[in-house]
Amino acid sequence: MISEETKQRMQSLAARYPVARSAVMPALYLAQQEEGYITQQGLCTIAEAIGMSVDDVESIATFYTMYHQHQPGKRIIKVCTSISCYLRNCDALVEHLEKRLGIKRGETTADGSYTLMTAECLASCGTAPVLQVNNEFVENVTLQMADTLIDELDGELH
Amino acid sequence: MIITKNLDVPDLDNIDVYRQHGGYEALAKALKDYQPDQIAEMVKQSGLRGRGGAGFPTGMKWGFLAKNGKTRYLCCNADESEPGTFKDRMLMEKNPHLLVEGVILTSYACGVSTAFIYVRGELAYATRQVERAVNEAYAAGLIGNNILGSDFSLDVIVHRGAGAYICGEESALMESLEGRRGYPRLKPPFPAAIGLYGGPTVINNCETLCTVPSIVQNGAEWYASFGTEKSKGTRIFCLSGHVKKPGNYELPLGTPLRTLIYDEQYGGGILGDKELKAIIPGGSSTFLLGPDKLDTPLDFESIAAAGSMLGSGGVVVIDQDTCIVAAILRMTEFYRDESCGKCTPCREGTYWLTEILERLEHGHGTEGDIALLLDICDNISGKSFCPLGDAATSSITSGIKLFRSEFEYHVKHGHCMVGTCLVGA
Numbered sequence: 001m002i003s004e005e006t007k008q009r010m011q012s013l014a015a016r017y018p019v020a021r022s023a024v025m026p027a028l029y030l031a032q033q034e035e036g037y038i039t040q041q042g043l044c045t046i047a048e049a050i051g052m053s054v055d056d057v058e059s060i061a062t063f064y065t066m067y068h069q070h071q072p073g074k075r076i077i078k079v080c081t082s083i084s085c086y087l088r089n090c091d092a093l094v095e096h097l098e099k100r101l102g103i104k105r106g107e108t109t110a111d112g113s114y115t116l117m118t119a120e121c122l123a124s125c126g127t128a129p130v131l132q133v134n135n136e137f138v139e140n141v142t143l144q145m146a147d148t149l150i151d152e153l154d155g156e157l158h
Numbered sequence: 159m160i161i162t163k164n165l166d167v168p169d170l171d172n173i174d175v176y177r178q179h180g181g182y183e184a185l186a187k188a189l190k191d192y193q194p195d196q197i198a199e200m201v202k203q204s205g206l207r208g209r210g211g212a213g214f215p216t217g218m219k220w221g222f223l224a225k226n227g228k229t230r231y232l233c234c235n236a237d238e239s240e241p242g243t244f245k246d247r248m249l250m251e252k253n254p255h256l257l258v259e260g261v262i263l264t265s266y267a268c269g270v271s272t273a274f275i276y277v278r279g280e281l282a283y284a285t286r287q288v289e290r291a292v293n294e295a296y297a298a299g300l301i302g303n304n305i306l307g308s309d310f311s312l313d314v315i316v317h318r319g320a321g322a323y324i325c326g327e328e329s330a331l332m333e334s335l336e337g338r339r340g341y342p343r344l345k346p347p348f349p350a351a352i353g354l355y356g357g358p359t360v361i362n363n364c365e366t367l368c369t370v371p372s373i374v375q376n377g378a379e380w381y382a383s384f385g386t387e388k389s390k391g392t393r394i395f396c397l398s399g400h401v402k403k404p405g406n407y408e409l410p411l412g413t414p415l416r417t418l419i420y421d422e423q424y425g426g427g428i429l430g431d432k433e434l435k436a437i438i439p440g441g442s443s444t445f446l447l448g449p450d451k452l453d454t455p456l457d458f459e460s461i462a463a464a465g466s467m468l469g470s471g472g473v474v475v476i477d478q479d480t481c482i483v484a485a486i487l488r489m490t491e492f493y494r495d496e497s498c499g500k501c502t503p504c505r506e507g508t509y510w511l512t513e514i515l516e517r518l519e520h521g522h523g524t525e526g527d528i529a530l531l532l533d534i535c536d537n538i539s540g541k542s543f544c545p546l547g548d549a550a551t552s553s554i555t556s557g558i559k560l561f562r563s564e565f566e567y568h569v570k571h572g573h574c575m576v577g578t579c580l581v582g583a
Contacts (some may be wrong), residue, residue, distance in 0.1 A: 016315065018229075018272060018355055021337035025320055052337075063339040064320035067281045078280075082241040082553065083442050084398035084474055086488045120492055121241035121442075122280055125398035125472065126405040135282035 002045040006030050010049035010107050021051045024060050037068035073108045073115035075153050078132045081118040084125030093129050094118060096143045100150055113157050159392050160372050160384070161365060165252050171287055173294040176255040182300055184371040185259055188266060189308040192374075197267035201370060202380035205390030209245075210235055210326075210363030211441065211470045213389075213458045220268050222350035224358040231354040232265050232273040235334065236288070236364040237319050237326040240441035242472025245394040245406050246364035250277065250284035253368070254291035258314070261369030263374055265312050268360050268368060272313045276331055279319040287494030289316045308489055323496035327544050328361040341500045342544035365394060365471075385411035389457035393471055398476065399438075400477035402426035411457040415439070415447075418456065419475055433478035436560065440469020442489045443549030445556035446476075465556070477521055480500035481574040482561045486553045486560040487515040504547035511554060518565065521572030528558060528565050 009030055013023035029048060031042035038061045047054045055136075061067045079085075079094050098104055101114050108115040124130040127139035131146075138149060169175045180488060188197055202217025225231060234257065238246040257275070265273045275292070277285045285494070292314050295301045302312045322338070322340045324330045329343035353359025369391065373381045382390045389411035395418055398404045402541040403426040407418060415437060416569045419425040428434055436448045439456070445466035461468045476485060494508040514531055517523050535551035542548060558565055567575040 012223060019336065022317075022335055024337040025334070026318065028320070029318065036471040060337065060339060063321050064279070068193045082492055083438070083485065083489050084242055084404075086485065087399045087474070087476065087480065105412035119280070121239060121243075123247040123278070124279050124353070125242050125474070127395060128398060128404070132280070134463075135280065137283070 002031055002034055006034055007045055015051040018156060021028055021052055023050050024052065025064070028057075028064075031069060037071050052127040061129070071108075073113050074157060075113060076115045076117065076132075076134055077090050078117045078119040078122070078135075079105075080120070080122040080124065080128070080130050082121035082125075084121070088128035090110055090129040093131070093143065093146060095139055096146055097150075100147065105130060114153075139146060159292050159379075159410075160290050161249070161368050161381065161392065161394060162255075162406070163372075165248075170253050171251075171255070173255060173291070173298055176253070178528065180375070182259055183263075184375040185262055186306055187215070188263055188374050194267050194269055197263065197374060200378045201267065201373055204373045204381040205365065205378075205385070205388075206369055206373065206381065207563060208363055208367035209369070209393055209471065211240065211467075212469060216362065216366055218475055219350065220264075220360055222348070223268060223360060224351045226358065229272070229292065229348065229355070229357045230268060230270045231357050231359045232242065232261065232358060233328075233331060233354060234273070234275040234364055234367055234534045235326060235331055235361055236281075237276055237278045237286070237323075237331060238281070238364070238542070239323045239326055239496075240436060240443060240470045240472055240475040241400065241439045241489065242396060243470040244396050244398070244470075245471060245579045247278075247281050247284050248406055249364060249368050250288050254287040255282075255295070255373060255436065256368045257288065257364055258281070258291045258295050258301070258372040260392070261314060262295070262305070263361065263370050264310060264367055266310050267504050270360070271500060273312060273317045274315065274335055274354075276325070276335060277318055278326075279321050284526070285316065285318050290357040291299060292316055304369055312326070312545055322498070323492075324498040324518075324544075327546065330544070331361065332359065337412060339498075341498055342546075344543075362397075378406070386455065386457045386459075388459050390467075395456065397425050397475070398471045398472070399475040400429045400432065400480070401475045402429055406465055408560040409456070412455040414452070415454050415456055416452040418473060419452070423477070428475065428477050429535070434475065435478045436476040436482065436557075438472070438474035438476070438553070439464075439466050439474035441544075442492065443467075443552055445470040445552045446560055447556075450559050467551075481519075482557055483515065483519050483568050483574065484563050486557045487512065487519050489549060489553045490515055493546065497546060497550070501543035504542040504544075504550065507534050507542075507547065508550045510534055511538075515554075520567045521568070524567045525569055527569065528562070532558060 010027040014020040033072045204215045206214045325334045326341040330340040334340040348361040436446045451464045494512045499505045538547045539551045
């Protein structure tokens with residue numbers, strides 16, 4: 001459910017840009033923030049707030065990978081697997097997290113706590129390997145650090 | 159040095175601290191002492207070239223803006239996503255006001271009244287830092303109406319991307335800002351003629367804009383005294399991969415690769431004191447160089463003469479024990495995943511390049527595969543809609559040229575000759 005307040009924020013975003021439809025990306029972020037992912041209702045609200053068709057909004061939402069099409073876990077872990085992290089053995093980190101969380105990359109744990117993803121170069125090559133938890137960086141990650149991190153996140157979630 | 163100066167000052171991201179260290183003095187000076195054209199001329203004379211990848215002369219780019227009375231726009235390209243590059247993120251996180259000052263100065267020089275800072279979606283903290291800096295600058299009267307009592311007014315909007323490498327390509331970035339899928343546009347018309355919302359538009363990389371305040375403050379001659387004859391100034395080299403001390407190092411252009419990689423002050427040598435196998439000099443879109451090129455100066459002309467490109471400044475070091483086929487496969491997967499899908503050569507080509515590299519890597523390759531890879535590269539490079547397709551082929555063509563025997567070994571033995579990837583064995 002998108003709140004009236006959020007809808008108003010979308011409308012003021014549309015007024016902030018020289019052309020209203022420029023607000024579609026920030027509006028999608030607002031909808032996602034409120035509902036966890038991009039729902040049909042979210043698309044409709046955005047379409048109405050900034051004067052686009054629902055299909056048009058959806059075509060944007062499906063192009064950019066940071067808009068979720070399904071409900072993700074409460075903590076989204078993205079491990080960078082591009083070249084610099086690869087040279088610093090990020091693959092072992094992904095495999096370690098897969099074992100620890102009991103899921104494969106791209107999956108969400110049954111209790112909805114974690115989604116494990118691989119990501120394209122996260123602009124942190126000097127501190128590889130690197131991962132993000134809900135878009136915040138954890139750098140120079142060792143396998144031991146990854147375990148400690150999951151312990152901490154478990155603590156936050158339960 | 160210049161761009162990374164004061165970077166370690168605590169709380170530099172705070173406007174007061176930034177000002178205590180000379181921040182916004184260049185802006186005050188520009189508004190008081192110089193006409194917009196004089197600033198543009200100064201940047202032209204400084205020899206500054208774009209730090210995003212193409213290395214186009216910045217002042218000349220500004221000079222191309224159409225004089226047709228239409229509303230002009232500035233877009234800061236802070237969609238940093240080139241594998242091996244991590245400088246703009248650092249600048250935005252640690253010194254966001256430097257970028258904001260660069261944006262204001264450039265807007266003044268180019269007659270722009272609305273500027274956009276397009277920050278990569280994954281860089282959440284950097285986005286918050288830039289947003290906060292912009293808000294502080296508004297509150298201090300440095301953005302908004304009649305800046306510092308002058309008749310110059312400016313609006314700055316921070317726009318967050320949402321996960322698409324292609325939006326670092328300037329025309330795709332404008333599409334994205336206009337609220338569309340990030341597909342590149344046909345050029346010409348170039349953005350300087352018909353850009354954002356149809357207006358003449360200047361698009362500069364984050365580091366480029368961060369360099370402008372020091373040029374205005376210290377003069378074109380001062381800036382041009384760094385670097386080489388044709389590649390002037392300094393730039394941030396992002397050193398990563400198999401080096402002892404990876405990180406961002408600002409150096410004058412023309413510094414030899416060997417200094418960056420081996421000098422104790424910078425890279426400190428190869429991790430584990432192994433032998434060097436290959437260097438990617440400017441992000442994964444540039445051609446691999448062999449160890450024989452270590453003495454090449456890091457400037458646009460010398461790196462081009464050595465057979466590659468200075469690109470985004472992302473220097474990735476690969477040691478002797480790395481399977482080059484596996485490394486190139488990893489780089490190619492990136493372009494397959496990030497191809498926007500608009501044109502066939504890139505969309506289909508990057509897919510098939512990955513498939514073929516994968517079968518070679520895993521021991522199912524055939525003798526014809528190496529020639530097939532080169533054939534596909536030839537069908538993508540120069541035949542794609544935008545440079546992403548060309549970029550996807552760089553590591554493959556240069557990798558086969560330098561390390562053909564490794565590819566052949568994979569075909570013949572089904573696994574790697576360096577021993578680290580024995581998947582197919």
